[in-house]
Amino acid sequence: MARPRKSQLTREALIELGMELIAVHGYHGTGLKMILDAAKVPKGSFYNYFSSKEVFVAEIINHYSLHVGERFDAYLEVAEGDPVTILKEGFALVIRELEGSGMKGCLIGNLAAEIGTLSPSCQAAMKAGAQVFCSRVEALMEDAQKMKLLRDDISAAECASLVWSVWEGGLLKAKIDGDTRTLRQHIVIVMDTLLRP
Amino acid sequence: MARPRKSQLTREALIELGMELIAVHGYHGTGLKMILDAAKVPKGSFYNYFSSKEVFVAEIINHYSLHVGERFDAYLEVAEGDPVTILKEGFALVIRELEGSGMKGCLIGNLAAEIGTLSPSCQAAMKAGAQVFCSRVEALMEDAQKMKLLRDDISAAECASLVWSVWEGGLLKAKIDGDTRTLRQHIVIVMDTLLRP
Secondary structure: OOOHHOOOHHHHHHHHHHHHHHHHHHHOOOOOHHHHOOOOOOOOHHHHHOOOOOHHHHHHHHHHHHHHHHHHHHHHHHHOOHHHHHHHHHHHHHHHHHOOOOOOOOOOHHHHHHHHHOHHHHHHHHHHHHHHHHHHHHHHHHHHHHHOOOOOOOOHHHHHHHHHHHHHHHHHHHHHHOOHHHHHHHHHHHHHHHOOO | OOOOOOHHHHHHHHHHHHHHHHHHHHHHOOOOOHHHHHOOHHHHHHHOOOHHHHHHHHHHHHHHHHHHHHHHHHHHHOOOOOOHHHHHHHHHHHHHHHHOOOOOHHHHHHHHHHOOOOOHHHHHHHHHHHHHHHHHHHHHHHHHHOOOOOOOOOOOOHHHHHHHHHHHHHHEEEEEEHOOOOHHHHHHHHHHOOOOO
16 A cells, blocks of 8 residues: 655644644634644645645544544444433443543534634534534434334434534533533433433 | 722723623634723733633623623513413524524633633633523423423423523534524424423
8 A cells, every 4th residue: 555645644643633732722722833833844834735724624623523423333333222222321431531531522512612603614514523423313313213212203313403402512511510410411311301202 | 879980991891892702703712902902901901900811701701691691581571471482482582683693602602612611710600601591491491380381300400401501502503504493493392392291
C-alpha cells in the first residue's frame, strides 16, 4: 500500500488536534495559531490545507460524527439483550465516560449552541452528525416497537429525534450541575415510563 | 427618589450590552474591549465594575434569568385556559420569537455548552436560571396533574426538568436546521402524547 503523503498526514493531525482543542475551548476560544502550534505547522500554511476556519471546523464535525458512528456500531456488535436494554446500557456507558471526561459533552451540541447558524457548511455537518445518532437509535426503536417493548403511537423516527434533544439538553444540565444525576434520571423516565407501551 | 449614581448606570449598561453581544458571539467570541467600546467606557475601568470576566458573565446570566422570570410571570397574568393550554401557547409564543431572532436560542443553554464547568460562579447562575424556568413549569404541571390533564406517575418536578432538556436540546436542533420544525414537533409529542394521562 502506498504511504500517505505528508500533506495528508498534516491535514489529519490538524483535524484531530482541532477536535480536541475545540472540545475544551469552543469555536471562538480556539485560535488557529493554537492548533498550528500544537501540530508544529508553520502559521502561514493553514490555508494550504483548508480554505477557511469554517470549512476546517465542518471537517472536524464530520470527523467527530464518523467516530461516533463507528463507536456506536462497535457497541452494537457486542451489545446483548433486547433493543431497549441495548439503548439504556449504551446511554449508561456514555454517561460514565462523560463523568470521566470532566463533562465535555457532545461536540455537535456544543458547536450548535456556540456558532448556531453562523456557517452553512458547519450546519450541514452538524445536521449529518445528529443523523448519525438518530438513525441508529431509530433502528433500535423500530425493532423495540415491533417487539411491543416501546409505544408505537409515535414513529420511531420521532422518538429518536426526541431522545437526541433530551440527550443534548441533559448534557447541558450535566455541565451546569457538574454531575449527571438529571441526565440519568431523564433516560430512565423516557425509556422506562414515557415510551413504554 | 434619589437619582441612580453614574457608576450604577454604567454597570447596568455594561451588563445589558454584554448580554446582547454574548447572545450573538458567545463567551469567548465577546472580548471585553468589544463591550467597553459599545458602552463608551474607557478600557482600563472595567475592573472598577467587575472583578473578572467570569463574575461579569455570572451577573449577565442573573440579569437574563430575571428577565425570563418576569416575562413568564407577565405571560401567566394574561394567559387563559387550562394549565396545559397555557404551557403549549407559551412555548408557541417563544418559538415565534425565536424565528424572528435568527435562532439566537437560550443564553443559559448556549453558555452551558460553551463554557460548561469553567466557572463555578457562572455554573451557579445558570443553575438558578434553569430553575426560574423549571419552577414555573412545575407549578403549572402540578395544577394540570390535579386536574387529570397530565399523567401523575412522574412528579411535576421531574416532568418540568425533562421539558427543560427537551426545550434546550430542541433549540440546538433549531439552530442546526435553521428552522423550528423539530422543536415544535417535540412540544406536541411531549404535551399531547407522552405526558397525557
